[in-house]
Amino acid sequence: AQSVTQLGSHVSVSEGALVLLRCNYSSSVPPYLFWYVQYPNQGLQLLLKYTSAATLVKGINGFEAEFKKSETSFHLTKPSAHMSDAAEYFCAAYGNNRLAFGKGNQVVVIP
Amino acid sequence: GAGVSQSPSNKVTEKGKDVELRCDPISGHTALYWYRQSLGQGLEFLIYFQGNSAPDKSGLPSDRFSAERTGGSVSTLTIQRTQQEDSAVYLCASRPAGAYEQYFGPGTRLTVT
Numbered sequence: 465a466q467s468v469t470q471l472g473s474h475v476s477v478s479e480g481a482l483v484l485l486r487c488n489y490s491s492s493v494p495p496y497l498f499w500y501v502q503y504p505n506q507g508l509q510l511l512l513k514y515t516s517a518a519t520l521v522k523g524i525n526g527f528e529a530e531f532k533k534s535e536t537s538f539h540l541t542k543p544s545a546h547m548s549d550a551a552e553y554f555c556a557a558y559g560n561n562r563l564a565f566g567k568g569n570q571v572v573v574i575p
Numbered sequence: 576g577a578g579v580s581q582s583p584s585n586k587v588t589e590k591g592k593d594v595e596l597r598c599d600p601i602s603g604h605t606a607l608y609w610y611r612q613s614l615g616q617g618l619e620f621l622i623y624f625q626g627n628s629a630p631d632k633s634g635l636p637s638d639r640f641s642a643e644r645t646g647g648s649v650s651t652l653t654i655q656r657t658q659q660e661d662s663a664v665y666l667c668a669s670r671p672a673g674a675y676e677q678y679f680g681p682g683t684r685l686t687v688t
Contacts, residue, residue, distance in 0.1 A: 496675040507579070507666055507679035515675060554618065558675045561631045562608065562620035563668075 466491050466559040470566030477549075478574050483527075483542040485569045487555030490536065496558040497538045499529055502568075503551045511553075514538060525549070545573050577601065579680035581667050587686045588657055596652045596683045598667030606670040607650050608677060609642060613663035621665075624650065657687045 500508040512523025555566040609621040620634040644650040668677035
């Protein structure tokens with residue numbers, strides 16, 4: 465079964481600074497990996513996906529993620545944080561008929 | 576196009592009552608999922624429907640939970656004899672054929688008093 469690890473439940477970043485959210489997965493098969501964002505009282509919105517094409521994946525709102533098989537990682541980055549990036553972010557892996565989610569990162573953007 | 580819709584958006588019920596939660600997936604999506612989101616447990620898989628195949632119910636936490644999908648489209652999640660630990664946000668998602676990404680609805684917030 466897939467499992468996903470996200471460290472650091474709360475992440476504070478200054479407006480204009482780099483956003484880096486870490487995600488590691490464990491899998492014995494090629495993974496299908498995703499990042500979702502959740503704004504307060506809303507569902508999950510797909511940010512980007514990795515499905516074994518390019519290892520650097522670009523998503524919406526200026527986010528991108530790099531798949532590194534040797535490190536079993538799929539970290540999410542954005543060069544310059546905006547106030548509107550304040551939300552909760554979930555890394556997920558698909559396998560066994562379901563998404564397995566990390567525990568999420570609550571991102572706070574400091575003006 | 577229209578996304579996944581869920582109703583009601585909020586539901587408050589008394590312990591011991593039955594509740595029904597509805598999900599309308601994106602038109603043409605063949606797969607439908609239910610997940611539960613709670614503070615203590617994070618996001619948990621509940622059940623998966625794919626076409627006319629038997630659903631994967633392996634995530635349902637107890638036999639008080641059941642779900643059906645009628646006509647390959649709308650799905651209803653039913654919780655019988657609700658307990659306080661059932662309080663959570665119930666999320667529905669759908670997935671198009673040939674893809675792995677899932678598209679989520681806004682959720683139903685269930686509060687059991």
